[in-house]
Amino acid sequence: MRIKILPNGDLKMLYTDAIPLHAIGRVTVQRASEVEYDHARSGWTVKLLSGGWLGDGEQRVEDAGASTPFRSRAAALAAEVRYLEARL
Amino acid sequence: MSHFTTVETEITSLTALAAAAAKLGKPFEQGEVDVRGWHGNRMRAQAKIDMGSYDVAIVREKRPEERYKMVADWWAIGMEQGRQSDEVIAELTREYALERVVESCEAEGYVIDRNEIAIHADGSMELVASKWE
Numbered sequence: 418m419r420i421k422i423l424p425n426g427d428l429k430m431l432y433t434d435a436i437p438l439h440a441i442g443r444v445t446v447q448r449a450s451e452v453e454y455d456h457a458r459s460g461w462t463v464k465l466l467s468g469g470w471l472g473d474g475e476q477r478v479e480d481a482g483a484s485t486p487f488r489s490r491a492a493a494l495a496a497e498v499r500y501l502e503a504r505l
Numbered sequence: 506m507s508h509f510t511t512v513e514t515e516i517t518s519l520t521a522l523a524a525a526a527a528k529l530g531k532p533f534e535q536g537e538v539d540v541r542g543w544h545g546n547r548m549r550a551q552a553k554i555d556m557g558s559y560d561v562a563i564v565r566e567k568r569p570e571e572r573y574k575m576v577a578d579w580w581a582i583g584m585e586q587g588r589q590s591d592e593v594i595a596e597l598t599r600e601y602a603l604e605r606v607v608e609s610c611e612a613e614g615y616v617i618d619r620n621e622i623a624i625h626a627d628g629s630m631e632l633v634a635s636k637w638e
Contacts, residue, residue, distance in 0.1 A: 418634045420632050420634065421631050422603055422629060422632075423629050424627045425598065426595055426598025426601065427602070428511065429510070432510040436609040438510065441605045442513045443513040447509045447510075449507045498507060
């Protein structure tokens with residue numbers, strides 16, 4: 418779990434129930450991505466709500482067809498978290 | 506499905522604030538304290554941080570009661586330290602936030618290596634909390 422403390426002291430991170438965020442301050446939550454099953458390619462894909470999909474090498478690609486279909490949902494979720502946490 | 510989360514840090518723990526002040530080398534005093542301002546002005550507060558010739562008062566807000574705010578003669582502190590109020594408040598809040606994050610993570614069984622905390626030029630910090638599952 419990666420946590421960024423911003424210059425003004427606020428926190429930015431991916432949402433988690435693992436620690437009591439509300440005890441630290443006022444929480445704002447915004448959806449960042451969706452993990453969906455692609456029936457045509459028999460794999461899980463990561464759609465980024467800022468635009469695009471997760472592709473090879475965990476880079477953003479514009480075209481859904483160029484996105485990486487992950488064999489397991491767990492692998493897609495792990496890649497999604499790595500990508501988003503690198504861009505907090 | 507992931508969600509970006511922002512936590513607007515609020516001062517609710519004087520223990521964590523005392524630890525933050527200590528890390529910045531600033532004496533912290535808790536209780537009914539006398540706070541020093543410009544030209545001998547004084548006020549009372551629940552705690553204070555010694556900034557040199559003047560203090561930052563830690564004042565309990567009326568609502569909600571468990572939250573505190575920083576009050577000071579910022580002009581006098583700025584003249585003495587050459588820093589604006591927002592810089593001083595941001596620095597204290599960052600260190601306070603770090604204390605709260607570490608404390609919260611450790612209470613839930615996470616480990617944070619303080620030596621691995623990245624500190625950027627703008628004062629922002631990044632840390633990783635890990636857990637053996």
